[in-house]
Amino acid sequence: MLSFEKKDCFSLEQTFLCGQCFRWNMEENGAFVGVAGDKAAKLYYDSNGAVCVESTCEDEKFWSEYLNLSFDYKKAAEFLSFDENLKKASNSGKGIRILKQELWETTVSFIISANNNIPRIKKIIESFCELFGDEIIFDKRKFFAFPEPKKVAQLSLSDLAPIKAGFRDKYILEAAKKFAEGKISFEKIKTMSDLEAKNTLMQIKGVGSKVADCILLFSLERGGIFPLDVWTKRIIGDLYGVGEKDIPQFVAQRFKNYGGIAQQYLYYYYAIQKK
DNA sequence: GTACAGGTTCCGT
DNA sequence: ACGGAACCTGTA
Numbered sequence A: 001m002l003s004f005e006k007k008d009c010f011s012l013e014q015t016f017l018c019g020q021c022f023r024w025n026m027e028e029n030g031a032f033v034g035v036a037g038d039k040a041a042k043l044y045y046d047s048n049g050a051v052c053v054e055s056t057c058e059d060e061k062f063w064s065e066y067l068n069l070s071f072d073y074k075k076a077a078e079f080l081s082f083d084e085n086l087k088k089a090s091n092s093g094k095g096i097r098i099l100k101q102e103l104w105e106t107t108v109s110f111i112i113s114a115n116n117n118i119p120r121i122k123k124i125i126e127s128f129c130e131l132f133g134d135e136i137i138f139d140k141r142k143f144f145a146f147p148e149p150k151k152v153a154q155l156s157l158s159d160l161a162p163i164k165a166g167f168r169d170k171y172i173l174e175a176a177k178k179f180a181e182g183k184i185s186f187e188k189i190k191t192m193s194d195l196e197a198k199n200t201l202m203q204i205k206g207v208g209s210k211v212a213d214c215i216l217l218f219s220l221e222r223g224g225i226f227p228l229d230v231w232t233k234r235i236i237g238d239l240y241g242v243g244e245k246d247i248p249q250f251v252a253q254r255f256k257n258y259g260g261i262a263q264q265y266l267y268y269y270y271a272i273q274k275k
Numbered sequence B: 001g002t003a004c005a006g007g008t009t010c011c012g013t
Numbered sequence C: 001a002c003g004g005a006a007c008c009t010g011t012a
Helices: A012-017 A060-066 A073-080 A084-092 A103-112 A118-132 A149-153 A157-163 A166-180 A194-201 A209-218 A230-240 A244-273
Strands: A002-004 A024-026 A032-036 A039-045 A051-055 A135-138 A141-144
Touching: A002 A060, A012 A024, A012 A032, A012 A039, A039 A135, A073 A084, A073 A244, A084 A244, A103 A118, A103 A166, A103 A209, A118 A141, A118 A157, A149 A166, A157 A166, A194 A209, A230 A244
Parallel strands: none
Antiparallel strands: A002 A051, A024 A032, A032 A039, A039 A051, A135 A141
16 A cells, blocks of 8 residues: 655545546545556545555556646645635635546547536446456456557447447547557657647547647646636636637636646636535 | 537538 | 537436
8 A cells, every 4th residue: 555645735535526537436435446547546545644545556656646746736826826716716626636647548538528428428438448448356346447549449430339429439439540550649749839739639530629628738737728618618707707719818828837727726616516 | 308518520601 | 710500328
């Protein structure tokens, strides 16, 4: 078992339930159980508030990076506190951390998120993994790894039909081929500018502006990216009286390098918590 | 039955 | 370039 000492600005619940990831579930005792890539794990706090990780992979560096433990969220909240709305939202969601998730998994997950709702997104991803991912035994239970691009690239639309992804199934196959052929990879994209990276990702059908932004933020550590969806567009419109057309420029200018966490604070506060 | 869901593509002007 | 319908499926 790994453990990380108690941290300010860290909440398993807020981090896993703020909509950035889809494979973690809260148990009755408050622990979170799920899979990241091919690593099954259980995360919880001990009596001192330290974060404990039991996993098929007990590599401290992996989990420390995945959970983004080195980023100073207090500083982010301080920067954003000039804005009364963000002050309120960040205080409420101060335990949110932006995970660093694997590129291929993030890409497919957010392709599936298009014009969809979270319960169904989770269902589709789970059946995708159950059908095509390797089985993992952990904590006396069965889990499934996220399937590799090479494996998915060989599938047909009818193979994919059982996961009920609907019109998104063809996008998943196309993405798999691009990753399997190496046309798109973390190695290639990580050194690109935000704009280059975004344009590269948008070569995949099913990846538009918002999905690409989610990938930049949740996988490529581009913390300045503020993904604009129906919720955050409406929130920004209501709070600041900005017209739809001016919103992208407005958030970029206002939240600067902290756009990503600003978006998460606002989304969590207005779309999830207050529901 | 019908509307809607953390959007994107496709097809009209 | 820009605006609006169509899109799979599940749920209310």
